Amino acid sequence: MTEEFCALARTLERRDVLSGEEQQLLSQLPARKRRFAAGEELVAEHAEPSESCLILSGFVARAQFLADGSRQLTAIHLPGDFVDLHALLLKVMDHSVVALTSCEAAFVPHNSLVAVIEASPHVGRLLWLSTVIDGAIERACVTSLGRRAAAKHLAHLISELLLRLETVGLTRGNSFDFPLKQADVADLIGLSLVHTNRTIQELRSQGLIRWDGRVMTITDLAQLHKYAEFDPTYLNLVKRPR
């Protein structure tokens, strides 16, 4: 398996077993590898991409823009995530994908994805699954935005990130690299920059996290989960026949 697809296989295998042939199929997908700087757009809103992009390194997010210039990041994505796989069916992008840090992505043509899916309906279902988990993550986000207090929302997001990053081997114990700007976190949790700053300070002063802008460390995981009412069911981190 080529280096590029380790992360993908790892993500898929977190939810079901891949046979050797299936791994083969994935590793033979053609991919155009590209590097982006923080702030660049990987995929533009209203574009009609003929390839989907798999994140290899760095953090990216889906973004929607409003007339007043503000922006909401509707989801954050990590290495191993097939960010715009849904474009395979949606045809027209309803949001753009932006780099939050410098990152690398592999662009895979839709027609070769279709070929893989036809060759292996099981891999097809696992890809379908990954779009459906994206939906579950967005549902959790809706609930956080609608009904959780700011600090709990942020605590929930951090809890989720730790688990998702563990899946792809990007944690060291309870800490992980998280070189985002507070302004990006603000757009992620739907708050103003100033209030985001105060919210972060609250989690710090509660002794739940440490974050210097580069490394996020969860100081008290059990407490963080309890505080955020975090239930990882929606991430489907269970191996099952699918």
Added chain:
Amino acid sequence: MTEEFCALARTLERRDVLSGEEQQLLSQLPARKRRFAAGEELVAEHAEPSESCLILSGFVARAQFLADGSRQLTAIHLPGDFVDLHALLLKVMDHSVVALTSCEAAFVPHNSLVAVIEASPHVGRLLWLSTVIDGAIERACVTSLGRRAAAKHLAHLISELLLRLETVGLTRGNSFDFPLKQADVADLIGLSLVHTNRTIQELRSQGLIRWDGRVMTITDLAQLHKYAEFDPTYLNLVKRPR
């Protein structure tokens, strides 16, 4: 085609052409039809359903509950929507599905869905598409919650509902039956009941809508769209080969 699947076929056909055989396949799906009263649960959180449910009449919503007893409705669903199709892959429900009005639903066994998908990859893709559109709708909701003022959020939701209901023939011009309680609307847009009431009044006083608790009438559609910055791209109401 049996009566039950008219709505489903109609929803799918809004996005692509179905051949006669494909319609056949759909119409032959076995279905257990059930009726629910407002407030009842169609599918429970943490359940592991072996069937997915297609809404035939009425309004239902996905709901997530919090420890303090509050609730967020992460999406509203209409006749023709295959609400918990994603359970086919997710296995465990991360939310429950509740009836907002009295409603009817058809429960379709997962194994017969898998059979249809294997018989027709194209229908499979259209079902995949429908889960992916649910995701797009949730993204729009995230943006509304995070970055739109309350009244604009509500205006956006109403704009969306009109279009989605048109798709399944449930509108009369710019009006449609909408027998929800304001408390449900509150849980849908993430506001308190009192503030929801005032938000509705604002849209009324701006001359955008009329709503007596049963029938919603959009008085000035162009203005409503403009006010909400409504861009229907995300609903994918375009016929294309998928």
Added chain:
DNA sequence: CGCGCAATTGATTGATGTCAATTGGAGTGG
């Protein structure tokens, strides 16, 4: 007529946004 649910209103509190500085640290050129 009276009950009960849903809608509405008023008053108040609390959370969050906005505006305007200020601080701190990394890089840059002299």
Added chain:
DNA sequence: CCACTCCAATTGACATCAATCAATTGCGCG
């Protein structure tokens, strides 16, 4: 090495939005 600049983080003061508490109204129904 030191000023200087720039960007991000932080702080304070204040305005605005939304939640909460507590009535009150309106309507359908027995």
